[in-house]
Amino acid sequence: MATVAGAGDLPPPLTAADFLEFDKAQAALGHSLFYDTILSGNRNIACAHCHHPDFGTGDGLSLGIGEGGVGLGPKRTTGTGLSRIAKRIPRNAPGLWNLGARDLDVMFQDGRLSRSDIFGNGFNSPAEEWLPKGLNSLLAAQAVFPLVAQFEMAGNPGENEIIGAVHDRIDAAWPIISKRVRIDEKYGPWFVAAFDHIDASEEVSIVEIANALAAFMAQEWTSIDSPFDLYLAGDTSALSSDQRAGMALFYGKAECDSCHSGPLMTDQAFHALGLPAFGPGRTRGFDPYARDVGRMGESNRLEDAYAFRTPMLRNVALTAPYGHNGAHATLEAMVRHHLDPVAARAIWTPGDAHLPDAPWLAATDFVIQSDRLEMVRQRRAITQKPRHLEDAEIKQIVAFLESLTGTTVDDPPFGVPKWFEP
Template sequence: MIRPLAVALALCATGPAAEPLPAPLTDADFPPVDMAEVELGRLLFWDAELSGNRNISCASCHHPRFGTSDGLSLGIGEGGIGLGPDRRPDPDNYPEQRIPRNAPALWNVGALGFTVMFADGRIEADPGRSTGFRTPLEDEMVTGFDSILSAQTMFPVLSQDEMAGHYAENEISRLIRSGRITGPDGAWSAISARIAAIPEYEQMFKDVYPDIDAGRHIAFTDISNAIAAYMAFDFRSDTSPFDAYLRGDVQLDPDAMEGLRLFYGDAGCSTCHSGPLLTDMQFHAMGDQQIGPGKAERFESHQRDTGRQRVTGRPEDAYAFRTPSLRNVTLTAPYGHAGAYSDLRRYLVAHMSRGELPEPYDLGEAILPDMELTDEDWPMDGSLSDRAGIADASRTAPIDTPALQDAEINSILAFLQALEDPQAANGGRMGIPETVPSGLVVER
């Protein structure tokens, strides 16, 4: 799942009039939850049984210690050992490449207003479809997913670099490589059979879903629905100082108030980072820095990531990425769809003070596990494939006022700090389970 701050906290063109503040989040903005289903999903989220080689859980790349991301610019999934910034290649099973995009944070992804998943929106709400959403599987998509958040969980388990494992390493990766995903002999069914074979899980599913208790087999959609219920509950974040301010319970300190004035006024941030989730769920080309392998097929040699264009095929969508939510942004470094900046201030300075690619860029701004892929991370001559294309596609309009001063940057940072939820800083609502039914190690 890519928390890129891809649509930078950018200066969208704006007039002098301030944008109205959003309404505060309430229970009506979130789906109701069944706590038995939430607890089941919690165990599945933390259990590496879902990965091909039984060595990676959802939490491996979305850990509360790192703001529900992984603390890396570009992570290592299969072929990695260790957690967070300490993750490194396994010398006995070296990774084929880095994950091409920054791991997205999960705050409020279960909110009803969260209608687009992934930085390129390859899963998005579509009321015109029988499932209620669109995915790359199109006609192969099965019914039974309760939400787009539930449907999102199908992607990491199918990715050889994220959770499935490399070709021929396990039965899951072999099924995926042969194109067998859905159906009784597909990868999803194989994963479901693993879970059903664990007595504790089998009983929990029967307790949560009456039709399973009545004899229906556990399906992958049941697994994904439970995980989605857990994420919607545990990673709900609406108790920050900003939330309390919107509800009229507290006043923000003067620096944060000045940052709020800039955010919703002269700086124009709220043009894109709008609404209570602080995202318009739209796609914008902001000239964000590209590092890493890009989104290329194995047979391609470029390092480009054209974002939304990969989904729509439209030239006007080149290098456009979904506006990320800024909830708990101070906890979720690094920043950018490729995690090019580990420091939020540096990111603001680079992207808010001008409407062009920052120059020069130093790969030292990123947090990357040491791998023998230096040329892939950043060409040795300092060039970048289609750098001019990224700049040309940028829709960021130069601001009419001079570049932001240090004091203004400080104020905006103070406001962003007010978006940090103390509950989120403590890791969410439920914490890390001591054990999981598979008996596999829980990453802490």
């Protein structure tokens, strides 16, 4: 590994060999499915509504607007009348960059999906032993869960047969979604053509749907040509002087690489950074109010309270706002929070969150902030010790983070289909 003045070892560059291989015909099928509302309970939202390339494969909001919302990105509204949203999505919509990496072992902010054979299907997931076998990757396993999430894509009880099945058992909904897709005059024959083991559309299951989605996402959003990657590959002119200085800080004095380590720039572990709490939270069945305990919700270990997964950083400049709940609007604000979480919490205000107006949810949007004991618990869980950097040094780190943006992100293999209607 290369070294840089004032810093430790740098990771090797990412290459195509670091990623799983996926079938191009299946990716083309997944491309269409990703932008199609056919996978949602009420046929009114697609994967792309929360993960759109115009917003860095996120949605530009602190907390997403799922089922019942109207529009796209930061201008997406919360709906009206009986179709309005019943709840904000509890966590920020993450970017989809480099999710086909071979070394990726865990997904979701709390790590509730990971590679494991504990249930005999290759994954430890919320579906446990009911997750079907045959999924081609961790990314494919991830793809099936938004489809059966009430506030993301499935809809509210009484609205459609998919959400009704979900409330019976999570795996009961996937055959309904699969049938809807395979009887479609476009998709049925397409699956037969794209999958060698499929001889008739009747054989299409949620496994093939998820594998096609994974093939698309992996091929569309693999990003390994940022200026930083070019620098790691030997092009020392790829970074500006400020970016090189920021890199030295990132891998040196600021110790950012203590968590954002390795080629993927993540330790795939969980850390309590004390981001300001708001929104409905990803509550457990016995939580008395809107809060999010992070990794502890999956592990049931007190030492995991309020800890969230370290994200990968390629194209991070495109994926604002930042944090598991999108608390910070800019990279500079997020860097400053890492340097001193307690101080950052003290100056944060609700106005810093980007939440589309929903008056019927306003009473709970920030209610957690008024719980003094919960705020104490969250501050106490913070493990990050304060570090001082000058303003100029912070700007250099931001400049380095901006160097992680791929040079070909605006020219993906597939792009947004012309028929997609936000």
